């Protein structure tokens with residue numbers, strides 16, 4: 001659990017990074033309309049949530065950095081009986097004052113008026129350049145940009161989100177524990193001739209059953225050749241006997257994501273060719289995870305993964321040129337086209353910076369959480385691939401915490417050896 005004290009600390013830390021005589025506005029996420037009066041499920045803006053822990057829409061967090069003193073102000077929706085009847089209870093100004101460790105709380109309808117006040121004698125305005133908040137955008141378009149330096153607050157907050165606190169790591173672990181239940185369940189049940197979306201439904205059921213009611217991302221259940229579409233989310237085909245299924249499924253627990261991929265046989269048993277390919281990917285994944293420690297660069301993990309996968313692909317006769325030639329012409333990219341992993345946290349792809357302002361790569365530091373996810377993708381249509389390997393796509397993905405000593409594989413309990421996967425299928 002993240003306490004009010006921790007949220008207050010984050011705001012204080014952020015304030016210390018801001019220019020004197022500046023004003024910062026962080027907006028809640030907007031409600032997204034599906035059609036007419038139906039809405040998509042609401043999910044709070046990640047940076048707003050990181051700084052406040054507040055889940056309601058039409059809210060604003062304002063940080064005022066004066067010459068000497070600073071102040072934090074929260075704007076929340078006021079209580080309105082009729083609207084609450086339709087859309088649910090609101091916290092309201094009074095209770096928000098008690099719940100949050102901010103200096104002042106006002107109702108959101110005062111936001112514009114207050115903002116004009118706050119802007120007096122300020123030189124810098126920070127806001128998230130990706131915001132779609134109409135009220136704020138309208139306000140900004142009406143101020144004279146000559147009087148103010150305008151800066152992107154998201155960059156600074158996302159920098160802070162790079163290093164996870166103990167309580168954040170606990171929530172990520174919990175999210176992974178829920179994902180584990182779902183993945184193991186999927187390994188156990190009979191799958192032949194059911195549809196990909198049925199398996200997707202199992203994941204979503206187990207997630208919600210365990211308190212992960214928001215999606216972290218759309219579950220990928222890709223049978224056979226569908227696994228060669230990297231972001232396959234149609235999930236509408238039949239799972240066939242003898243094929244593999246690539247399942248990329250994680251959940252969001254109290255606003256923290258897990259991001260796990262396992263590739264398992266539909267009928268519970270790997271064929272000889274599938275096993276060969278699978279064990280190559282597993283070997284590479286294990287090796288790359290073991291390289292994770294403070295000071296290591298992500299690009300060197302990428303390079304090593306490409307090297308090891310290429311060697312394997314040459315050995316299987318999938319790549320037919322010499323190792324040197326393959327690397328020089330990047331021929332292996334055809335079969336391993338994506339990155340080795342990404343940072344995760346409140347977002348499944350946390351928008352943390354990978355590079356410094358001077359365009360230098362940021363090396364791994366204790367407290368970062370990243371995925372390691374090598375894969376090989378061998379499309380059915382590619383006739384240069386030996387027939388027995390065609391139509392197979394394999395990815396294995398775990399969630400890794402960088403520690404002072406090296407790393408902790410947070411998802412190591414989710415089985416992935418051929419032996420363990422086959423044993424679960426039999427049980």
Ligand SMILES: [Mn+2]
Nearest residue numbers: 259371373397
């Ligand atoms: Mn991922």
